[in-house]
Amino acid sequence: MNKVVNGADEAIRDIEDGMTLMVGGFGLCGLPENCIAALVRKGVKELTCISNNAGVDDFGIGLMLKQRQVKKMVSSYVGENAEFERQLLSGELEVELIPQGTLATRCMAAGYGMPAIFTPAGIGTEVAIGKEIRNFNGKDYLMEMAFEADFAIVKAWKGDTMGNLVYRATARNFNAVMAMAGKVTIAEVEELVEPGELDPDHIHTPGIYVHRIFQGEKYEKRIEQRTVRKRV
Amino acid sequence: MLDKEGIAKRIAKEIKDGYYVNLGIGIPTLVANYLPKNIDVVLQSENGLLGMGPFPFEGEEDADVINAGKQTITMLPGSAVFDSAMSFGMIRAKKVNLTILGAMEVSENGDIANWKIPGKMVKGMGGAMDLVASADNIIVAMQHVNKAGESKLLPNCTLPLTGVHCVKKIVTELAVLDVLPGGGFKLLERAPGVSVDEIIKATAGKLVIEGDVPEMIL
Numbered sequence: 001m002n003k004v005v006n007g008a009d010e011a012i013r014d015i016e017d018g019m020t021l022m023v024g025g026f027g028l029c030g031l032p033e034n035c036i037a038a039l040v041r042k043g044v045k046e047l048t049c050i051s052n053n054a055g056v057d058d059f060g061i062g063l064m065l066k067q068r069q070v071k072k073m074v075s076s077y078v079g080e081n082a083e084f085e086r087q088l089l090s091g092e093l094e095v096e097l098i099p100q101g102t103l104a105t106r107c108m109a110a111g112y113g114m115p116a117i118f119t120p121a122g123i124g125t126e127v128a129i130g131k132e133i134r135n136f137n138g139k140d141y142l143m144e145m146a147f148e149a150d151f152a153i154v155k156a157w158k159g160d161t162m163g164n165l166v167y168r169a170t171a172r173n174f175n176a177v178m179a180m181a182g183k184v185t186i187a188e189v190e191e192l193v194e195p196g197e198l199d200p201d202h203i204h205t206p207g208i209y210v211h212r213i214f215q216g217e218k219y220e221k222r223i224e225q226r227t228v229r230k231r232v
Numbered sequence: 233m234l235d236k237e238g239i240a241k242r243i244a245k246e247i248k249d250g251y252y253v254n255l256g257i258g259i260p261t262l263v264a265n266y267l268p269k270n271i272d273v274v275l276q277s278e279n280g281l282l283g284m285g286p287f288p289f290e291g292e293e294d295a296d297v298i299n300a301g302k303q304t305i306t307m308l309p310g311s312a313v314f315d316s317a318m319s320f321g322m323i324r325a326k327k328v329n330l331t332i333l334g335a336m337e338v339s340e341n342g343d344i345a346n347w348k349i350p351g352k353m354v355k356g357m358g359g360a361m362d363l364v365a366s367a368d369n370i371i372v373a374m375q376h377v378n379k380a381g382e383s384k385l386l387p388n389c390t391l392p393l394t395g396v397h398c399v400k401k402i403v404t405e406l407a408v409l410d411v412l413p414g415g416g417f418k419l420l421e422r423a424p425g426v427s428v429d430e431i432i433k434a435t436a437g438k439l440v441i442e443g444d445v446p447e448m449i450l
Contacts, residue, residue, distance in 0.1 A: 026279045026316070027302035029295060052316070079355035089353070097354065100278065101320025101362030108317035119324065120365035124343070124396030127361060157296075169296040169313055173280050176315035204315075221295035227303040228290040 003163040004192070005212045008038035011186045015044055015151055018071075022107065022147070022178040023051040023061060024154035027080075028224045030171030031060050032155040034188050034216035040067055050074040050147055052103060052174050054084050059222050068092070076100035080224065099127060102144050104177050109146035111180025111209065116145050152182025155216075156205070159189035160196075163210030164203045172204065179205045188216045234405045234423045239373050241266045241450050243332060243403050246371060252276055254323070254363060256333030257301045259373040263332055274310075276328050278359040280319045283311030300359065320359065324366045331367040333360060335374045335399075337389040340437035342399040342411040344372065345391035357394060364395030376404035376434045383436035385409070385417055407431045408448060409439075416440045421448035 005011045012035055015021065025031040039047075040063050047070050054073050055062035062081050064070050072094040078084055087093035098106075099121040109117045118141035122128050132143040154175040157168035165187055167175055179185050187205075192215035234242065240262035247253060247263075249271040255261055264286075267273055275284040277299040284299055285306035293304040307313075322328060337345040344364055347357040364370060377383055385402065402409045408421040416438040419431060422445050432439060 026300075027298065029279070029298045029302070075356060077356035077358040085353050097356045099357055099361035100316070100359035101323065104316035104320055119362070121324075121362040123365060125361065125393045127357075167313075169294070169307065170277070170280050170298055171296040172313055172315050174316045177317045223293060223295050223298075223304055224302040225298070225304065226293055227287045227305070228293060229287045231289050 001162045001207065003207065003210055003213045004161050005214050007214055007217065008034040008188065009041065011035060011188070011212045011214055012038045012042060012153075015039065015042070017044055018046045019044075019150040020048040020050065020148065022149040022152040022182055023049055024152070024173070024175035024178045025051065025053070025060065026170070026173035027053055028056065028060055028222045030155050030167070030173050030175050032153045032186075032188050033219060035153045035186060036060065036063060039069065040064055043067065043069070045069050046071045048072040048074065050103070050107075050149060052076050052100065054078045054081050056080050056224065057083050065093070072096065074098060074103070076103050104174060106144055106147045107174065107177040107181040110148065111177065114146060116143050118143055147181060149182050150184065152178045152185040154179045154185065154187050156187055156189045158191045158193060158198060159187055159210070159213050160193050160198050160207070161213070162195050163187065163207030163213050164198055165189070165205035165207075165210060166198060166202060167204050176204050180209045184211045185209055186211065187213045189213065190216060190219055233426055237262060238423070238450065239403050239405060242408065242448055243371055243373055244268065246401070247271070247273055247330060249273075251329040252282065252327060253330045253332065254278060254328050256331075256360070258334045260332040260334060261301065263373075276319075276322070277305070278319050278323065278363070280314050280316055281307065281311060283308045320362050323362055326366060326368055328367065330369045330371065331363045332371045332373060333363065335372045335384070336378075337384050337386055337391050338372055338374070338399050338402055338411070339386050339389045340411070340417055341415045342397045343389050344394050344399050345389040346394050348392040350392070360394050364398045367398070370399050371401045371403060372399050373403055376406045376431075383434055385435045385437045387437045406434055412440060418442070419445050421446055423448060424450070
């Protein structure tokens with residue numbers, strides 16, 4: 001069950017114009033940097049990207065926005081990107097804003113084989129417009145559908161050749177839920193190891209969910225908000 | 233009148249021993265600096281962490297360790313990390329005892345608006361809609377009036393809503409107020425040096441005042 005491919009370009013070879021991609025990460029934390037760079041090189045267009053954020057101007061999905069590769073963003077928060085704002089205001093880019101928990105849980109539902117979930121997030125707001133509402137035990141819930149994505153692109157800390165993944169600290173975020181949700185899941189890792197080197201008790205994403213895996217060439221791991229305290 | 237630090241300091245007194253707390257961006261983040269020393273509190277960050285600690289020392293920043301505001305932070309001993317679905321799972325399941333967040337407007341029946349201003353670039357609701365829809369215990373930290381001098385405590389919100397009937401308590405630079413279950417802002421405390429009249433003038437929604445209103449102790 002060897003899932004290893006020869007780098008990012010091979011991993012994304014059959015991603016085509018108009019497809020829907022899930023892209024893991026939270027802000028710039030846990031971004032699949034090498035796959036994003038390969039998508040920019042390939043120049044594939046008209047993409048729908050399901051991703052919590054839209055990167056910054058010169059990193060993350062921002063690099064794909066700059067090349068006009070994205071038709072639609074499905075996100076919870078998109079604040080940090082001037083080019084994004086320009087494309088949105090000019091009508092070149094479509095954006096669907098979704099509560100963060102709903103976004104995560106719609107990914108989870110796809111990975112658990114459930115067609116829909118019920119959540120109270122958005123009840124009484126414009127998010128609820130046009131959606132089915134069900135009352136359970138006196139409280140209203142919105143029915144939200146599981147996502148469908150042609151590809152999920154995630155980044156893990158370590159992975160083995162069978163696709164088992166381990167994330168590090170808060171870089172787990174959306175990566176672990178999106179990894180379960182793609183029709184095809186591509187995982188890039190900082191360190192690729194042989195089967196048996198990862199403790200089965202410590203696997204976060206079982207390899208059955210992962211179709212292709214490779215070790216990223218390099219990781220910049222950029223920090224969006226560098227906050228520190230002084231030593232006393 | 234309180235400054236932002238003062239609002240944070242007053243809110244910190246609402247946090248009880250054993251609480252798991254989610255702090256929003258802005259004034260709520262400052263609350264972490266004033267947690268009472270003698271109690272056990274765990275901070276939840278909705279990007280997937282329980283046990284958030286202070287900012288790292290210079291040179292020890294780790295790109296993999298951030299909070300929901302994308303700031304570099306540290307993880308305290310006993311921390312746990314998890315994915316985004318589980319993070320909102322524990323919020324939805326009411327495991328998080330207290331949520332503190334900012335607001336643009338709050339209505340007298342507890343509705344909150346804090347994510348969108350028509351005509352301006354909309355950045356998104358992030359996790360705010362999930363938090364306000366599920367938490368039983370929500371404290372809003374905000375200024376009593378906006379930059380134009382208009383009250384932010386209203387009969388009804390004018391901005392697009394984030395959630396309905398959810399805010400329980402509000403702490404502003406002028407006062408501490410409870411949102412009554414039947415509607416209305418009950419004035420509990422005045423900020424140091426602030427008169428009841430000043431609070432009445434700054435509150436557009438229904439204000440309930442019973443007896444003497446004490447000055448808050450910080």
